[in-house]
Amino acid sequence: QAVFQSDIGTLLEQVGTGKESLSFMKRRIRRLAAQWASAARRLDDKLHNHWREQKRILVHVGFLTEESGDVFSPKVLKGGPLGEMVQWADILTALHVLGHNLKISVSLKELHGFLGVPPGRGSCPLTGPLPFDLIYTDYHGLQQMKQHMGLSLRKHKCHIRVIDTFGTEPAYNHEEYATLHGYRTNWGYWNLHGQQYMTMFPHTPDNSFMGFVAEELNETERLNIQRNKVNNMAVVYGKEASMWKGREKFLTILHRYMEIHGTVYYETQRPPEVPAFVKNHGLLPQQELQQLLRKAKLFIGFGFPYEGPAPLEAIANGCIFLQPKFDPPRSSLNHEFFRGKPTSRKVSSQHPYAEQYIGRPHVFTVDFNNSEEFDAAIREIMRINVEPFLPYEYTCEGMLERVHAYIQNQDFCSPEAPFPPVNSSGAWLGSPPGPFILLPNSSILTWASNVSYYTSWPPLSALQLLASLEGQSCVKACQSAGLICEPALYRFINIKEAFTALDFQCEGLELEMNHLFPAFSAEHAECGLQQDPLLFSCAGSSAKYQRLCPCRDYRIGQVALCRDCL
Numbered sequence: 001q002a003v004f005q006s007d008i009g010t011l012l013e014q015v016g017t018g019k020e021s022l023s024f025m026k027r028r029i030r031r032l033a034a035q036w037a038s039a040a041r042r043l044d045d046k047l048h049n050h051w052r053e054q055k056r057i058l059v060h061v062g063f064l065t066e067e068s069g070d071v072f073s074p075k076v077l078k079g080g081p082l083g084e085m086v087q088w089a090d091i092l093t094a095l096h097v098l099g100h101n102l103k104i105s106v107s108l109k110e111l112h113g114f115l116g117v118p119p120g121r122g123s124c125p126l127t128g129p130l131p132f133d134l135i136y137t138d139y140h141g142l143q144q145m146k147q148h149m150g151l152s153l154r155k156h157k158c159h160i161r162v163i164d165t166f167g168t169e170p171a172y173n174h175e176e177y178a179t180l181h182g183y184r185t186n187w188g189y190w191n192l193h194g195q196q197y198m199t200m201f202p203h204t205p206d207n208s209f210m211g212f213v214a215e216e217l218n219e220t221e222r223l224n225i226q227r228n229k230v231n232n233m234a235v236v237y238g239k240e241a242s243m244w245k246g247r248e249k250f251l252t253i254l255h256r257y258m259e260i261h262g263t264v265y266y267e268t269q270r271p272p273e274v275p276a277f278v279k280n281h282g283l284l285p286q287q288e289l290q291q292l293l294r295k296a297k298l299f300i301g302f303g304f305p306y307e308g309p310a311p312l313e314a315i316a317n318g319c320i321f322l323q324p325k326f327d328p329p330r331s332s333l334n335h336e337f338f339r340g341k342p343t344s345r346k347v348s349s350q351h352p353y354a355e356q357y358i359g360r361p362h363v364f365t366v367d368f369n370n371s372e373e374f375d376a377a378i379r380e381i382m383r384i385n386v387e388p389f390l391p392y393e394y395t396c397e398g399m400l401e402r403v404h405a406y407i408q409n410q411d412f413c414s415p416e417a418p419f420p421p422v423n424s425s426g427a428w429l430g431s432p433p434g435p436f437i438l439l440p441n442s443s444i445l446t447w448a449s450n451v452s453y454y455t456s457w458p459p460l461s462a463l464q465l466l467a468s469l470e471g472q473s474c475v476k477a478c479q480s481a482g483l484i485c486e487p488a489l490y491r492f493i494n495i496k497e498a499f500t501a502l503d504f505q506c507e508g509l510e511l512e513m514n515h516l517f518p519a520f521s522a523e524h525a526e527c528g529l530q531q532d533p534l535l536f537s538c539a540g541s542s543a544k545y546q547r548l549c550p551c552r553d554y555r556i557g558q559v560a561l562c563r564d565c566l
């Protein structure tokens with residue numbers, strides 16, 4: 001049984017020393033320890049102390065290993081990316097606080113030791129059973145495990161979870177499909193289950209949303225923030241000088257109204273990209289940045305970095321986040337930064353999560369090329385008052401709840417009961433046989449969800465079948481019905497009865513590897529079923545098809561979980 005633990009002493013010892021990245025993570029773990037502990041108490045109460053299996057978990061942080069080049073650690077104090085370290089620190093803390101049996105590796109030597117592969121055996125496969133129930137790693141770590149576990153990786157891969165900042169879509173993950181249809185990238189085509197990839201924001205329901213946390217405020221802090229806010233104080237998002245390049249025009253407009261602060265790393269002199277009227281504090285420790293944000297009214301992004309943690313921290317500290325809209329949206333198809341990433345997700349602004357899940361009054365997303373719109377936004381921001389806001393899914397309790405639910409319920413190892421429950425000659429398997437009816441827009445597959453034959457998670461009772469419009473993805477189709485697409489439920493709608501339920505008349509029925517299937521093509525009245533479950537994908541659209549979509553409900557503030565998912 002896993003028991004919540006609030007003492008972080010052993011965790012800190014395990015994280016190790018010798019790298020700036022590890023020190024950054026340890027400082028963060030220490031600073032947030034009390035917040036995690038009280039969240040753990042609340043979640044424990046909420047779960048009514050119900051039994052949780054203790055898992056043996058290996059965390060192998062590939063990008064911090066010397067063998068992967070570790071380009072991040074030397075830049076920790078120099079304005080380099082910290083988002084990944086924020087996330088790994090929080091993942092480690094969540095797993096530790098949930099009471100699992102944790103081992104942490106940041107080198108190949110440690111990885112070998114934990115996996116029981118003798119040193120110097122090169123790519124000798126791990127022969128015995130895997131000594132872990134779960135392995136959290138990243139793309140670098142996956143590659144290292146492939147090299148050093150050889151063939152046995154295939155055998156054990158259902159235990160792996162890949163922390164993947166921007167996400168991986170099924171079409172890119174499927175080796176054969178990616179190769180045949182132009183979806184191959186350097187990151188690989190690992191044939192994992194889409195939900196084994198875990199992202200930093202709920203970018204796509206095809207992956208699991210892992211996330212991280214931001215600091216929470218108590219009542220006194222909230223009051224103090226309201227009292228001490230400086231209405232004309234802005235902080236610029238961008239700790240590296242290059243992020244300020246070419247932004248003089250906006251800075252000048254902003255400066256007409258506000259005093260501008262920055263936290264840009266510099267060695268000896270003010271970087272030339274940062275105008276003299278900006279008060280630059282230099283790169284601040286996280287805690288001091290929080291203090292600055294507590295005073296500021298506005299946190300302003302100029303387009304880079306994409307999808308980082310800082311805007312959530314700013315909003316949590318009562319700032320309004322002003323950011324540029326990207327029109328056309330950026331993606332791996334049209335933009336250098338995303339090129340080669342295994343997703344074609346369209347990024348509609350610097351921070352689509354802030355735009356779509358939070359929005360006004362906390363987030364203003366405007367066209368920065370339109371000076372009037374930009375100017376008007378600043379004036380409006382100065383007129384309004386906002387309260388600090390943090391979505392539940394980014395609180396410690398929210399992250400613990402979600403990670404707990406994944407650990408206890410996601411299972412990519414056990415074989416699934418066949419669906420529909422008939423054999424190849426149409427005879428019913430299992431008992432009791434009975435009619436099964438598919439109802440569009442309402443819940444369910446009546447038969448299947450009334451018997452406990454299917455132990456799916458999310459539960460089958462959450463399923464709502466919808467058809468997308470032509471040219472619309474299932475991500476969008478479910479969204480416009482106030483629901484979310486749930487790839488784990490695709491297998492229940494990949495049947496010809498689903499077309500009938502939606503009033504599609506199939507002249508022909510084909511079974512094909514196509515990441516848009518199941519789908520209906522009006523032109524030929526053709527119904528297409530998905531041949532390979534690995535290609536079930538919420539993302540993807542084509543003007544030719546109306547897709548069949550398995551949607552589900554979700555908890556307000558915790559989009560990863562359906563109402564009955566806990």
Ligand code: U2F
Pocket residue numbers: 080081082083084086165200238239263264282283284285286287289305306307308309310311313
């Ligand atoms: C994102 O990486 P970044 O590290 O650039 O993301 P940010 O949002 O800038 O912030 C990361 C953390 O840096 C901290 C701040 C955030 O938690 O508290 N920080 C700080 O400690 N001191 C300062 O003066 C300023 C900020 C994203 F997370 C990555 O996944 C992407 O690779 C990257 C590129 O898009 O952007």
